Amino acid sequence: MYYLPAKASRIRLREAQNARNNRAEIIKARSIGQITRRDLYKWGIFTAAGTLALKNGLSPFARSAFADSNVPTGTPRSPLFGGQKFTQRLSRLNLQTPVPLTRVPSADPASNADAAFPAALGERPARRLSYHTDFTANPSDPQFINPVTHRGPIEGRPPGEIFAHQRWNEFFPKVGYVMSVGPVVANTSFHPNFPAQEPNSIWTYSSGRTNTGGVTPNGVLPPFLIKGRYGEPILTRIYQNEPVDRAQNNGFGRNETQVHFHNAHNGAESDGAANTHHFPGTFYDYRWSTTLARRDKINTDATDPRASGPDGNGGLVNVAGDFRELQGTMWAHDHRFFFTAEDVYKGNFGMINYYSGPDRGNEVLTDGINLRLPSGSLLDSGNLDFDVNLIVSDAALDPTGQYFFDIFTTDGFLGDLMLVNMAYAPFMEVLPRKYRFRTLNASMSRFIQLQLADSSGNAVPFLFIANDGNLVVNPIPLTSLDQQGPAERYDIIVDFSKFRIGDTVTLVSTLKQTDGRLPAQQLPLRQALAGTSEDPTVGGILQFRIVDQVPSVDVPGVIHHATDPDPSVVPNVLTEQIPIVTPVRTRVVIFGDGEGDSRGRNGQCTPDCPPTAQFPWVLQVNNGEQHSMNANRIQLLYPKAGDIEHWTFINDGGDWDHPIHLHFEEGITMNRGGNPIPATELLVRKDVWRLRPDGRVQFQIQFGEYGGSYVNHCHNTVHEDFSMLMRIQLLTGVAGSPQVAITATPNPTPDGVVFTTPEVLPEATTTASTRS
Numbered sequence: 001m002y003y004l005p006a007k008a009s010r011i012r013l014r015e016a017q018n019a020r021n022n023r024a025e026i027i028k029a030r031s032i033g034q035i036t037r038r039d040l041y042k043w044g045i046f047t048a049a050g051t052l053a054l055k056n057g058l059s060p061f062a063r064s065a066f067a068d069s070n071v072p073t074g075t076p077r078s079p080l081f082g083g084q085k086f087t088q089r090l091s092r093l094n095l096q097t098p099v100p101l102t103r104v105p106s107a108d109p110a111s112n113a114d115a116a117f118p119a120a121l122g123e124r125p126a127r128r129l130s131y132h133t134d135f136t137a138n139p140s141d142p143q144f145i146n147p148v149t150h151r152g153p154i155e156g157r158p159p160g161e162i163f164a165h166q167r168w169n170e171f172f173p174k175v176g177y178v179m180s181v182g183p184v185v186a187n188t189s190f191h192p193n194f195p196a197q198e199p200n201s202i203w204t205y206s207s208g209r210t211n212t213g214g215v216t217p218n219g220v221l222p223p224f225l226i227k228g229r230y231g232e233p234i235l236t237r238i239y240q241n242e243p244v245d246r247a248q249n250n251g252f253g254r255n256e257t258q259v260h261f262h263n264a265h266n267g268a269e270s271d272g273a274a275n276t277h278h279f280p281g282t283f284y285d286y287r288w289s290t291t292l293a294r295r296d297k298i299n300t301d302a303t304d305p306r307a308s309g310p311d312g313n314g315g316l317v318n319v320a321g322d323f324r325e326l327q328g329t330m331w332a333h334d335h336r337f338f339f340t341a342e343d344v345y346k347g348n349f350g351m352i353n354y355y356s357g358p359d360r361g362n363e364v365l366t367d368g369i370n371l372r373l374p375s376g377s378l379l380d381s382g383n384l385d386f387d388v389n390l391i392v393s394d395a396a397l398d399p400t401g402q403y404f405f406d407i408f409t410t411d412g413f414l415g416d417l418m419l420v421n422m423a424y425a426p427f428m429e430v431l432p433r434k435y436r437f438r439t440l441n442a443s444m445s446r447f448i449q450l451q452l453a454d455s456s457g458n459a460v461p462f463l464f465i466a467n468d469g470n471l472v473v474n475p476i477p478l479t480s481l482d483q484q485g486p487a488e489r490y491d492i493i494v495d496f497s498k499f500r501i502g503d504t505v506t507l508v509s510t511l512k513q514t515d516g517r518l519p520a521q522q523l524p525l526r527q528a529l530a531g532t533s534e535d536p537t538v539g540g541i542l543q544f545r546i547v548d549q550v551p552s553v554d555v556p557g558v559i560h561h562a563t564d565p566d567p568s569v570v571p572n573v574l575t576e577q578i579p580i581v582t583p584v585r586t587r588v589v590i591f592g593d594g595e596g597d598s599r600g601r602n603g604q605c606t607p608d609c610p611p612t613a614q615f616p617w618v619l620q621v622n623n624g625e626q627h628s629m630n631a632n633r634i635q636l637l638y639p640k641a642g643d644i645e646h647w648t649f650i651n652d653g654g655d656w657d658h659p660i661h662l663h664f665e666e667g668i669t670m671n672r673g674g675n676p677i678p679a680t681e682l683l684v685r686k687d688v689w690r691l692r693p694d695g696r697v698q699f700q701i702q703f704g705e706y707g708g709s710y711v712n713h714c715h716n717t718v719h720e721d722f723s724m725l726m727r728i729q730l731l732t733g734v735a736g737s738p739q740v741a742i743t744a745t746p747n748p749t750p751d752g753v754v755f756t757t758p759e760v761l762p763e764a765t766t767t768a769s770t771r772s
């Protein structure tokens, strides 16, 4: 078991804490580059199979010096400082305010215009090509030199056409956000009883640029929320405000970041996972295009009003593309290869809701398109009064109460405290009416399974409406969600109208997990609610209190009352099914443990490791070579935009449940081999699939509109950091685009980017029987 029992003896706790301190030293040394993973293998601390060696004084699973020889030492639980559950109010996510962008003339001959921020912000205009190019051309011009480090470029986006914003004029940004990521502000804590976090324990976002005067603590919790609208492309400028000194990280986290907008339909240059991390003092312009998939194939003249976004005045802006591919609940998070777990855990994430004609975030507008899902009506779209983002993540604290990350083993990291929107066990006041909840599992390795309990411990039914941000065709009535792996999003509708003022409903985490490999079992609701499981996270994580009035978050000063009518509806049909068709080709991707197979050249975590390092997991496409991640190697080539393929993911690694994430496109889940498939997955579009032990899943996939370098990987971010990724190269077929061909690999440094030519693996064709 990961965590020691609550009543473990003092000597045993001390022993376990010493072991944890030793591990923390190693994690810190690795995160700041004093030692490498290779050293850890050389010293025998990691084995070739990836487990932390069972050395007494180091591993939580080592035999205890004094206890029964088979009892692992475990690790001490997080101190609670007397903090009780359900004594602090839930904080809603930190809503960001967009600024309008205007077109100004551009010196770039290939672009009509740059996008200017309001003058008061003092920002350089955003443009198709990065400012990196100016630095490369004028390396001594102070205008293009990083004002914090006095080195390198001011923009971290790599130079040249291959990192230019694809289809810039077509998706010219209309609104902008200026944000920075950096140390958290003073007096931030997870609970009023807990000590304040030191600034470098948490690195998170705030609005505004504050890095020009040096490094100042400025991140804020809860995490950010951005409301995007189809038809309104976004330019998000992120200043990297983390400490210049890599050692100033309070034990974990790398001061280099790239922000991945999880499965939004963007060019590789804005996907945030193309080996494009950037450094303190630099900014990076992400153009979040709000492109609706299939815009080059379906509804190309934008006449279908279901493919649309809110216009800000109650009307719609039509967009080209397939309305069946509209997305809603998404998130963005750090994707610095090989440090993703540390960085995301540290607070580098937020959520983004996309609003569309059907999924408007307005429950009264009646135009035949709007579904009128629970949300509110004070704003034309994007109402949040009855539409609530809930980020669930596990956390651990050291004995002084500081946020703590421990890789324990390469199996994965588990915290023992459940946070909702980065707060420990909060409560939320709700009216007796329908609400929508957008749940996200933002844990590093923990799977969750959520249920709702009334005050007698009975399950409260709800409707499941969206999986990974994709509406299901018909709402699915449930009393328990399915398991939810890291990065999976489930949207549900809960109707509190049958409750009376004063009643409570508890959101309960019912899934026991005792190591990073996979969940153990779901506990019966009452038993979970009792909070007596050896897994301290099992139990209530959020309490809803039914009250007679709540203040609006959409329009400050407005009060909503229990006696107000609930005009929201949950229609029986939310979208249409995309049919499964005969594919152009099929592919099989095997996620293996790299043992007992000689076909591999596994072992790279390029650029951060020497080629001889050993890693526990490998990916294999179509019976080809087995590999772990090398950013300079293309393991899967998708040759032609619009080709429909059927992919099968197979878990060949034994006792693991890997939540596998495919960037950029969603797949329509077809089957799980011969195993049963829940209604919440069957024919449902997803971007993360749990690959249960020896499990498999097949889905239909089609890429389009953008190209470049993307990845497919395990979203147990600890596995991901131990190289369980592969590079996919997408070719666009857009004439004139550099992404019609394979693109070079950027290798970022604080002084600029060096490009290398990637190795392209020949995909074996033994299983690609229909390959054209």
Ligand SMILES: [Cu+2]
Pocket (backbone or CB within 6 Å): 657, 658, 659, 714, 715, 716, 719, 720, 724
């Ligand atoms: Cu995994």
